[in-house]
Amino acid sequence: MHRLLPARTTTRADTAETAQGGTGPHDIGSGSWRAGVRRVITIGSRPGPWKRGPVLAALALLLGLIMLGHAEIPNRIGNLGSLTETLLPWFGLFVPVLLAGALWRRSASAVVALLLPAVVWLNIFGGLLGDKSHPGGDLTVASHNVSADNPDPAGTARDLAASGADLLALEEITAQAKPLYERELAKAYPYHTVLGTVGLWSRLPLSDTRPVDIEMDYGPLGDTKPAEVKLTYNRALRTTVATDRGPLAVYVAHLGSARVNPRAGFWTASRDRGAQALGTALAAERTERVVLLGDLNGTMDDRAFSGITARLHSAQEVAGSGFGFSWPAAFPMVRIDQILVRGVKPESSWVLPATGSDHLPVAARLSW
Structure with missing residues (x-):
């Protein structure tokens, strides 16, 4: 005798799902197959790792x-x-x-x-990136743009004297601050010379000091300006330091400013003229050992300094640690304060702590 099975009752949900093209109890395999095909198509349409980005x-x-x-x-x-x-x-x-x-x-x-x-x-x-410094050395040199707006020039002078530098170059010296620097540095440095806005303080005797004309442009008056007027605004000097190994020619320079201007772009006309004139002076220098200290308002990667870098090399690049950024003091981004040499060997190069200036002082230890 055959057992009679109850007839399956069709619910409204089944009827609605079937009407909408869905799957009923016997259509599960068909729906999974369609979903799998869609996934394959989607994956196949995505770009591979070599085609992305x-x-x-x-x-x-x-x-x-x-x-x-x-x-x-x-x-x-x-x-x-x-x-x-x-x-x-x-x-x-x-x-x-x-x-x-x-x-x-x-x-x-x-x-x-x-x-x-x-x-x-x-x-x-x-x-x-690494530290290329070596111990030893015969002479410590330092350079600092002390800033015309320095609120504490006397304190800056004391900090610089404490650095132990044998030669100390200062740039942007104002007429008002000059007596303060001379007074505060007199004990540590018996010899010094100041021409215009740049100066050199030394533990060793100085001689043959003269200005270096790096301006090459005196405005509407041209070269007719009196010598004393030009000297007031002099921004570079050359002097001879007497050492136990012979004469050392030292240049101190403060080249023209560089400005980013929306109209002119990166304006460096005055600086570039000064760099060219300074390169010419260095080319004519006959002393074997030469040191250039100063605020050159540019990095040595800049092509504008090719006339200088062709004759001198950077102490920071040879014997420094890191990039040695020196400006602005609050957040240094570029190294525009330079120590460049010829005929002497940099053993170490570093940046000194901040003073009242918007620049950081830079120093180097040199050997013969």
């Missing part, structure tokens, strides 16, 4: 090419080449930023493209 990859390559070919960027438009070279160390910050974007997008092409700027930056600046 094309913009990030392009930006990485552009960054690398800018750093690699910075010398080819022209100065005709807004002095763009010099501005790029001034800020060149900071271009490295874009590498981790782009790397974070590449990892977020899971872009293999962008990660590979970032190898170019990373390698170029390390090739240019990697040598500055």
